Amino acid sequence: MNLPNYKRYILPVLLLLLWQWTATVTGSPDYPSPILVIHSLVYELTHEQMVYHLSMTLWRVLLSFIISMILGVILGIMMGRFPRLNELSDPLLILTLNIPALVTILLCYLGIGLVEAAAVTAVALNKIPMVVAMIREGARVVDNELLDVARVYQLSRPARFFRVFLPQLYPYMMASARTGLSLIWKIVLVVELIGRSNGVGFKLHTMFQFFDIAGILAYTFAFVAIIFLLEAVIFRPLDNIVSRGRA
Numbered sequence: 593m594n595l596p597n598y599k600r601y602i603l604p605v606l607l608l609l610l611w612q613w614t615a616t617v618t619g620s621p622d623y624p625s626p627i628l629v630i631h632s633l634v635y636e637l638t639h640e641q642m643v644y645h646l647s648m649t650l651w652r653v654l655l656s657f658i659i660s661m662i663l664g665v666i667l668g669i670m671m672g673r674f675p676r677l678n679e680l681s682d683p684l685l686i687l688t689l690n691i692p693a694l695v696t697i698l699l700c701y702l703g704i705g706l707v708e709a710a711a712v713t714a715v716a717l718n719k720i721p722m723v724v725a726m727i728r729e730g731a732r733v734v735d736n737e738l739l740d741v742a743r744v745y746q747l748s749r750p751a752r753f754f755r756v757f758l759p760q761l762y763p764y765m766m767a768s769a770r771t772g773l774s775l776i777w778k779i780v781l782v783v784e785l786i787g788r789s790n791g792v793g794f795k796l797h798t799m800f801q802f803f804d805i806a807g808i809l810a811y812t813f814a815f816v817a818i819i820f821l822l823e824a825v826i827f828r829p830l831d832n833i834v835s836r837g838r839a
Contacts, residue, residue: 624806633810642795646814649784649792652708653777656715660776661769663716664723669761671724672731688721693779701787711783718779723768730764770827777819 608626615625624632636642671678671685697714704710734757742752784793792811799807 622803622805624809628806629809629813632804632806633814636807636810636814642811642814645791645795645811646818648788648790649777649780649815650818652712652715652780652783652791653773656712656719656776656780657769657773659712660716660719660723660772661765664720664768664772665727665761665765667720668724668727669731672728672734678728685721685724688717689725693718693782697779697783697786706787711780711788714783715776715779719772719776722775723772726764726768726771727761730761734760766827766831773819773822777815 612625612627615623615628633642671681696717700710700714700717704713738756738760739752742756747755780791781793781796784791785797788794792815795811796808799811
């Protein structure tokens with residue numbers, strides 16, 4: 593049963609009111625109210641370079657996302673469909689899944705340098721293993737009988753792949769894309785904090801040095817709003833398309 597649209601906003605509104613009330617009661621500069629955060633957001637948008645820093649972070653997120661999804665899907669399909677390759681690659685996959693993101697970031701910066709390529713490479717390397725693991729599981733459970741039917745009807749190899757095999761992986765691809773996006777933008781902030789001179793992570797580091805908690809929250813909410821927008825504009829429509837295709 594779907595809730596009416598207005599009821600979906602009851603809990604967020606109540607949380608905002610609770611936040612405002614507790615901030616007013618405590619009166620601490622280290623606990624800014626929602627109103628102060630909104631003022632900081634408006635100031636950063638109108639007098640500072642928030643749009644520029646948000647766009648730089650978004651660019652790194654999207655570029656890393658595209659690279660990691662393409663490579664992750666290809667490697668995941670190969671490991672899922674070729675048992676021997678999976679057996680040989682599984683220890684490496686487990687290793688890469690458990691290497692801390694910070695280690696990968698530092699190694700990329702040390703090996704490549706404090707350049708844009710190192711930042712994107714570090715983020716993509718942290719994301720690819722997770723995509724591989726999820727796509728591999730999907731490739732393992734692909735219905736081979738459907739592929740046999742496609743062979744009987746003499747479909748070409750590209751047709752069998754794109755019209756029979758790949759559609760069965762769409763749910764796994766959507767799951768890896770959603771979880772990966774939430775992971776990627778968090779890693780991008782760390783990358784920017786350590787070795788970039790622009791982006792949301794760089795601004796958060798600057799505001800941390802000045803104890804600007806309202807500014808930190810303003811940038812955080814601004815970028816989360818962008819992620820919500822991407823969810824509404826891209827992922828939900830894709831979900832609907834995939835659901836109709838599998839119905």
